[in-house]
Amino acid sequence: MxxxxxxxxxxxxxxxxxxxxxxxxxxxxxxxxxxxxxxxLDPKVATGVVFSYDGGILLVQRAIHPSYGKWVFPGGYVDRGETLEAAALREVREESGLAVRLTRLLGVYSHPGNPVIVVAYAGEVTGGALAIDAESLAVRPFPSSEIPWDQLAFPSTEQVLQDYLGLPRTA
Incomplete structure (x- = not known):
């Protein structure tokens, strides 16, 4: 227990x-x-968006713990009173400088012993300019053949990207 x-x-x-x-x-x-x-002790909800940008899938290199220096799709925690969709759009804007439109729900992801539930969406860019914030070391697109699978931040990151790309799950 x-x-x-x-x-x-x-x-x-x-x-x-x-x-x-x-x-x-x-x-x-x-x-x-x-x-x-x-x-x-309720779980915390996080949300994020996977989308194509400039020929690849946009990933953010984390400048915060946990998983400092690892790669993840733009996302973060949902604030109290905020909808999942609004949080997803806000996090993309904060972490990448881009505006997106949500196109579909990819899935809901959870792991035993981890108090975070991740709600992931697919999206498409509608505007903005690529930029990083204080929580990011880098932001860049990766062609699907060059995704740094061994440098992803969380098990859910891998699962979400596999689902987005239609790949069989390995995590």
Missing amino acids: TEPPDYRFCPRCGNRLDSRVLKIGEPLRLVCQACAFVFF
């Missing part, structure tokens, strides 16, 4: 949290000793 993160205090009343099994078969939950508030 996975140990929950090291949160110590209740967000409602400020008293100590304990790790408890509330129902057999479920993971440990953080429960307040005083008010019995259950702190459910």
Whole structure:
């Protein structure tokens, strides 16, 4: 059974949290000793877009951890109150300087033990100019035959690109 993160205090009343099994078969939950508030550790949602640009698939080289220096398609976390689609468009603009139109949902990706759910779209460029932001070391298109498969940031990155290209999954 996975140990929950090291949160110590209740967000409602400020008293100590304990790790408890509330129902057999479920993971440990953080429960307040005083008010019995259950702190459910929900997953975080990220979204991104795969698209062609200048003869290749545009990838971003990460300038942040985790996976510093590794390649990923433009994407990031969905902000509270933001739609998945709006987050995908915002992240592409921030990380590449480009505007895109979403053309289809590629899929939803998750992995055991990883608290991030990735929602990936295919898109096409509608405007903007290629640029990098503070979270990127480089942004460049890769022909499908030159994708740096051994330098991708996350297992979901590989799966999304395989789905986009219609390749059998290896990850």
